[in-house]
Amino acid sequence: MATLELNNVVKQFGQVEVIHDISLSVNDGELMVFVGPSGCGKSTMLRMIAGLEELTAGDIQIGGKKVDHLPPAKRGIAMVFQSYALYPHKDVRGNLGFALRHAGMPKAEVTQRVDAAADILGLGPLMKRRPSELSGGQRQRVAIGRAIVREPEVFLFDEPLSNLDAALRVHMRVEILKLHQRLKSTMIYVTHDQVEAMTLADRIAVFRDGVVEQCGTPLELYKNPANKFVAGFIGSPAMNFIDSNVVNGCAEHAGQAVINMPDGDSNHAKVSIGIRPEDVRVKPDGILSGTVQVYEHLGGEAYLHLLLQDDQNLVVRTDADSAYRIGDTVRFDVIDSKLHLFGENGVALPRQLTS
Amino acid sequence: MRSNPLSSMAIHGVLILYSALALFPLLLIAINSFKSKKGIFRDPTALPLGELYSTKGYQSVLANGDFPLYFGNSLTVTLISLVLILLLGAMAAHGLTEYRFKGNGLLGLYLILGIMVPIRLGTVALLELFVKLGLTNTLTALVLVYTAQGLPIAIFIFTEFLKSVSGEIKDSARIDGLSEYRIFFEVVLPLIRPVIATVAVFSMIPIWNDLWFPLILSPGEETRTVTLGIQQFIGQYTVNWSAVLAALTVAIVPVLIMYVIFSKQLIRGITAGAVKG
Ligand SMILES: Nc1ncnc2c1ncn2[C@@H]1O[C@H](COP(=O)(O)OP(=O)(O)OP(=O)(O)O)[C@@H](O)[C@H]1O
Numbered sequence: 001m002a003t004l005e006l007n008n009v010v011k012q013f014g015q016v017e018v019i020h021d022i023s024l025s026v027n028d029g030e031l032m033v034f035v036g037p038s039g040c041g042k043s044t045m046l047r048m049i050a051g052l053e054e055l056t057a058g059d060i061q062i063g064g065k066k067v068d069h070l071p072p073a074k075r076g077i078a079m080v081f082q083s084y085a086l087y088p089h090k091d092v093r094g095n096l097g098f099a100l101r102h103a104g105m106p107k108a109e110v111t112q113r114v115d116a117a118a119d120i121l122g123l124g125p126l127m128k129r130r131p132s133e134l135s136g137g138q139r140q141r142v143a144i145g146r147a148i149v150r151e152p153e154v155f156l157f158d159e160p161l162s163n164l165d166a167a168l169r170v171h172m173r174v175e176i177l178k179l180h181q182r183l184k185s186t187m188i189y190v191t192h193d194q195v196e197a198m199t200l201a202d203r204i205a206v207f208r209d210g211v212v213e214q215c216g217t218p219l220e221l222y223k224n225p226a227n228k229f230v231a232g233f234i235g236s237p238a239m240n241f242i243d244s245n246v247v248n249g250c251a252e253h254a255g256q257a258v259i260n261m262p263d264g265d266s267n268h269a270k271v272s273i274g275i276r277p278e279d280v281r282v283k284p285d286g287i288l289s290g291t292v293q294v295y296e297h298l299g300g301e302a303y304l305h306l307l308l309q310d311d312q313n314l315v316v317r318t319d320a321d322s323a324y325r326i327g328d329t330v331r332f333d334v335i336d337s338k339l340h341l342f343g344e345n346g347v348a349l350p351r352q353l354t355s
Numbered sequence: 356m357r358s359n360p361l362s363s364m365a366i367h368g369v370l371i372l373y374s375a376l377a378l379f380p381l382l383l384i385a386i387n388s389f390k391s392k393k394g395i396f397r398d399p400t401a402l403p404l405g406e407l408y409s410t411k412g413y414q415s416v417l418a419n420g421d422f423p424l425y426f427g428n429s430l431t432v433t434l435i436s437l438v439l440i441l442l443l444g445a446m447a448a449h450g451l452t453e454y455r456f457k458g459n460g461l462l463g464l465y466l467i468l469g470i471m472v473p474i475r476l477g478t479v480a481l482l483e484l485f486v487k488l489g490l491t492n493t494l495t496a497l498v499l500v501y502t503a504q505g506l507p508i509a510i511f512i513f514t515e516f517l518k519s520v521s522g523e524i525k526d527s528a529r530i531d532g533l534s535e536y537r538i539f540f541e542v543v544l545p546l547i548r549p550v551i552a553t554v555a556v557f558s559m560i561p562i563w564n565d566l567w568f569p570l571i572l573s574p575g576e577e578t579r580t581v582t583l584g585i586q587q588f589i590g591q592y593t594v595n596w597s598a599v600l601a602a603l604t605v606a607i608v609p610v611l612i613m614y615v616i617f618s619k620q621l622i623r624g625i626t627a628g629a630v631k632g
C-alpha cells in the first residue's frame with residue numbers, strides 16, 4: 001500500500017501534447033477514479049504510472065519514491081486491462097501464477113498465493129480452463145486475480161468492465177468495490193462511465209483534453225462542480241444549462257427572474273444557469289413554463305423533455321404517477337439553493353443563496 | 356452453421372472432386388514409378404500390377420549412391436531456411452508492430468517489397484556476389500537466397516496478423532516483468548503459432564521444389580539438392596523415366612511428412628484468422 005504522486009506530468013506523442021502538466025496525489029488506500037470523455041488522456045496517464053509510456057516532463061512517485069526510471073515490474077503496480085490480456089495458451093492457474101513463477105518465487109508459495117486469489121474471486125472450479133473457455137466476466141475475474149497475486153502497492157484498472165454487458169457490469173462493479181474494501185490497497189480506476197465513477201470512487205478526477213478539470217469526492221463534484229464541463233459530466237441525466245441575461249442583479253429567463261446574482265457581481269451580463277433534472281418541482285403555479293416534447297417513463301420515475309419559451313431545452317424529473325401528453329404546457333419552479341451559475345467562460349460563479 | 360444433409364453432401368462432393376484433381380498428378384507419379392519405361396508409355400494410367408510392375412526405377416535411384424546425400428542437402432537447406440524465415444520474419448514483424456521508431460513505416464514497406472520483385476531477377480548479381488564471397492557450391496549460398504526469398508511474404512503475413520492482436524497482452528507481460536526477448540518468445544510466438552504453420556508450409560514448398568538456384572549457385576557434386584540430382588536421369592537423348600518418377604516419389608515424402616506435422620495448425624491458421632484470448 002502506498003501513496004501516489006503525479007507532479008507536473010506532461011506527455012507528448014511527437015509534436016502533439018496529450019497530457020498538459022497534470023499534478024495529482026492519491027492517498028494511501030484510496031480508490032481514485034479517472035473519468036472523462038474518449039481521447040482525453042486517461043489511459044495515457046495510467047500507462048505512464050505503470051511505466052508502459054515514458055513521461056515527457058514531470059515525475060511520478062509511488063510510496064514517496066521516484067519511479068520514473070523503473071521498469072513496470074519494479075514499480076509495485078499491477079494493471080488490469082480492458083481486453084483482459086490473458087495469455088491464451090495458459091490455463092487459469094498458469095495465467096494467475098505466471099508473474100510470480102517468472103520472478104522466481106518458490107513453487108509452494110506461488111500455489112498458495114494463486115489459491116488465495118482464486119478463493120477471493122471464486123475461480124476455484126475454473127483453474128484448468130483456458131481463457132477461450134471462459135465467459136467475459138470470468139475472464140475479467142482472472143485478469144483481476146492476476147493483479148491480486150502480485151500483491152501490488154497500487155492497482156491500476158483501465159476500463160476493466162467496458163467489454164461486459166450491462167447486468168454483469170453492475171455485478172462486477174460491486175465485486176471490485178468489495179475487493180477494495182477487503183484489500184484496502186491504493187487503486188486507480190479509469191472509466192468513461194460516470195455512474196461507475198460515482199459509485200466506486202473515494203475521489204474522482206475529471207479529465208478533459210489532457211488536463212484535470214476537477215478532483216474531489218463524488219458528492220463534492222455533484223454539489224459544487226468547478227465548471228460547466230464537470231457539471232455536465234457528473235450526474236445522470238445530465239445537468240441542464242439555460243442561457244440567461246443578467247438584469248438588475250438577477251439572472252432571468254423569458255422575462256422572469258430566476259436567481260439572484262452573487263452579491264456585488266456586476267461583471268456578468270450573460271450567465272448559464274445550471275439546473276439538475278432532479279432539482280425542478282413541477283407545480284401548477286410555478287413561475288416558469290415549457291411545452292412537453294418527449295415524455296420518458298422509467299417505471300419508478302419519469303422525465304419530461306421541455307421546450308422553454310425561448311427555444312431552450314430542459315429535462316425535468318417528475319414523479320412516476322403523473323401523466324403527460326406531448327404538447328402539454330407544464331409549469332414548474334426551480335429550487336434556488338440547488339441552482340448553479342456559470343460565467344461565459346464556463347467557470348462556476350460563487351453563489352449567494354436566496355432563501 | 357447448421358446445414359441440411361443435401362447441401363452438406365454437395366459441399367463434400369465438390370471437395371472430393373477437388374481433392375481428386377489435386378491428387379491425380381501425384382498419384383500418377385507414384386503409380387508410374389513402379390513401372391518400367393515401356394510400361395509407363397504403354398499404359399500411363401494403369402496400376403502397376405502383373406507384368407507392368409517393376410522396381411527398376413527405384414533400383415537405379417538406390418544404386419546411385421549419391422541420393423542420400425542429395426536428400427540430406429535438400430533437407431538441410433529447407434529446414435535451415437525455414438527456421439531462419441520463421442524466426443527472422445516473426446521478429447521483424449514483432450518489431451514493426453510493437454515499437455514506435457523513426458522510419459517504421461518505410462522500413463516495413465522496404466521489407467515486404469520483395470513480394471513484388473521476384474528474387475530470380477537478381478540472379479546475375481547474386482551469382483557475382485557469391486563468387487566474390489567464395490560461397491558458390493555451398494549450401495550456405497542456397498540458405499541465404501531462400502531466406503531472402505521467403506522473408507517478405509512471411510513478414511507481411513506476420514505483420515498483418517500481429518496488428519490484429521491486442522497490444523495489451525504484451526504490456527501485461529511487461530508488467531509481469533518479462534524482458535522484451537522473453538515477451539517475443541513466450542507471449543508473441545505462442546500467439547502466432549497457427550500463422551507460423553501457414554507461413555512454414557507456404558515457404559517450404561517452393562524451397563524444396565526449387566531447381567533454379569541449386570543449378571546456378573551450387574551445382575557441385577557435393578551440394579546437389581534432390582531436384583538437381585534427379586536431372587541426371589534426364590539425359591540429352593534418353594530419359595530414364597522410371598528413375599525420375601521413383602526419385603520424385605521419394606522426394607514427395609518429406610514434404611508430406613512436414614505437411615502432416617503442420618497441417619492441424621495450418622488449418623487453424625487459415626480458418627481462425629485470429630486467436631483472441
Ligand atoms: N501511441 C500514440 N501515439 C500518438 N497519439 C496517441 C497514442 N496513444 C494515444 N494517443 C493520443 O492521446 C490522446 C489520449 O489517448 P488515451 O488513449 O489516453 O485516451 P483515453 O482517455 O484513454 O480515451 P478512451 O476513453 O477512448 O480510452 C488521444 O488523442 C490519442 O489520439
Ligand SMILES: [Mg+2]
Pocket residue numbers: 042043044
Ligand atoms: Mg483508454
